[in-house]
Structure formats: C-alpha cells, structure tokens
Amino acid sequence: MAEVSDIAVYQKLTAIADELDQMAADGASLVGDAALTTAARTVRGMASAVYQHIMNVADESLDS
DSSP, X not given: OOOOOXXXXXXXXXXXXXXXXXXXXXXXXXXXXXXHHHHHHHHHHHHXXXXXXXXXXXXXXXXX
C-alpha cells in the first residue's frame, strides 16, 4: 500500500469539508443541513489538526 503524505490528507479533508458545505448550501432539508454543517465542521477540525501537525514538524526541522 502506498504511503500518503500529511499534506495529501489535509487537502483531501479540506475538499471533503468543502463538498459537505456545498451540499448544505444547495438546499438540504433542515435536518440534512444540520447534519452536513456539523459533519463539515468536524472534518475541518480534523484538517486543522493535520495542518497544525505539519507546521509543528516544519518548525522542529528548522530548529534542528
């Protein structure tokens, strides 16, 4: 199995969150909108955590 970079994970999570936001904007029902908005927020949180990890690793490599 091929290795996936942290950047690729961040980009994919961000794309998924964007797609969920777009689905909510396209007129989901009230319940669907709430579900999609919550899912997008959760996925963006995961993407943010991966991004912070990437930045911390970059900072550590600069300090070495």
